[in-house]
Amino acid sequence: MELIEPGKRWAKPIVVIVAVVLIAGLLRAPQPPLTAPPDALREPGAPAPLQGQFKAQVAPAVPPVRVEPAPLDGYQAVVVADQLALYTRAGSYTAEQVQAMAAPIVEALAYVSTRTDMQLAAPVSVVFDHREHCGLDGAAYTQKRIIMLYACPELPPRRAVNIIAHELVHQLAHDHYGPPHLQADVILSEGLATWGAGKYWLGSESDFRSFVQHNYATALLPLDSDYRAIGTIDAMNRLYYQWASLVDFVLETRGRDVFDKLYRSGRGMAPNTADYGGVLGTDLVGLQPEWQVWLNNQP
Numbered sequence: 108m109e110l111i112e113p114g115k116r117w118a119k120p121i122v123v124i125v126a127v128v129l130i131a132g133l134l135r136a137p138q139p140p141l142t143a144p145p146d147a148l149r150e151p152g153a154p155a156p157l158q159g160q161f162k163a164q165v166a167p168a169v170p171p172v173r174v175e176p177a178p179l180d181g182y183q184a185v186v187v188a189d190q191l192a193l194y195t196r197a198g199s200y201t202a203e204q205v206q207a208m209a210a211p212i213v214e215a216l217a218y219v220s221t222r223t224d225m226q227l228a229a230p231v232s233v234v235f236d237h238r239e240h241c242g243l244d245g246a247a248y249t250q251k252r253i254i255m256l257y258a259c260p261e262l263p264p265r266r267a268v269n270i271i272a273h274e275l276v277h278q279l280a281h282d283h284y285g286p287p288h289l290q291a292d293v294i295l296s297e298g299l300a301t302w303g304a305g306k307y308w309l310g311s312e313s314d315f316r317s318f319v320q321h322n323y324a325t326a327l328l329p330l331d332s333d334y335r336a337i338g339t340i341d342a343m344n345r346l347y348y349q350w351a352s353l354v355d356f357v358l359e360t361r362g363r364d365v366f367d368k369l370y371r372s373g374r375g376m377a378p379n380t381a382d383y384g385g386v387l388g389t390d391l392v393g394l395q396p397e398w399q400v401w402l403n404n405q406p
């Protein structure tokens with residue numbers, strides 16, 4: 108088991124995360140970087156029907172786009188696969204490792220695209236780099252169409268793929284929602300990215316309602332909590348999974364069109380800045396007990 112013990116090994120990474128958040132701000136990135144959640148570290152469970160999945164739709168066939176990897180200062184272009192260009196640099200995964208990860212990343216893109224019924228508008232670059240402490244985290248700079256993934260070669264590549272699946276959903280959301288994505292309520296942007304990553308984050312659970320019910324039900328945080336204010340990786344994980352289950356809840360009870368309208372109603376990236384009252388008829392405080400009842404009513 109490779110679970111991370113919050114508070115022990117994360118003191119230094121948190122400092123780094125703060126630094127990355129600042130960098131992300133400078134780059135006008137819409138999302139803070141994602142740190143590896145403990146349950147994304149498990150092997151994905153056997154494929155299982157996913158609750159709340161958007162109506163099963165066959166993703167339209169997208170002809171492969173041949174991408175010539177543009178030179179990226181300091182990085183080695185390793186491979187172009189469909190709509191993805193993969194880069195790395197010394198200290199992160201080797202070119203051979205990245206080559207071997209191309210197929211799983213292409214597969215992850217197809218999975219999250221089908222699950223969310225969203226498609227890339229243009230190719231994306233996945234850039235492997237590393238940090239001094241050899242932690243694992245990622246960030247999506249959706250305006251630049253770059254996903255950064257920080258890892259050392261010793262870390263199992265499947266863990267990196269789990270995080271990349273989440274970051275790819277951020278890019279899909281950018282392409283699907285357009286400029287409103289950059290103002291999206293973090294509850295919805297991180298909730299959607301986590302929900303969209305589905306099996307890559309669910310471990311042995313079949314859906315996010317079950318995951319939250321089995322792992323966090325006795326200590327739910329208020330949905331509008333700001334994990335940066337709480338300052339622990341545990342709170343971040345807890346909220347990401349709670350928010351993913353909230354996305355599931357809204358999709359199941361209100362439908363995709365309403366969810367999209369809610370996502371587009373964001374007026375800032377802070378928690379609780381979408382127009383819940385105007386779109387859903389109840390504000391987030393009113394929504395929380397409704398969501399908790401839904402959580403307790405396992406199908």
Ligand SMILES: [Zn+2]
Nearest residue numbers: 138141297300
């Ligand atoms: Zn994210």
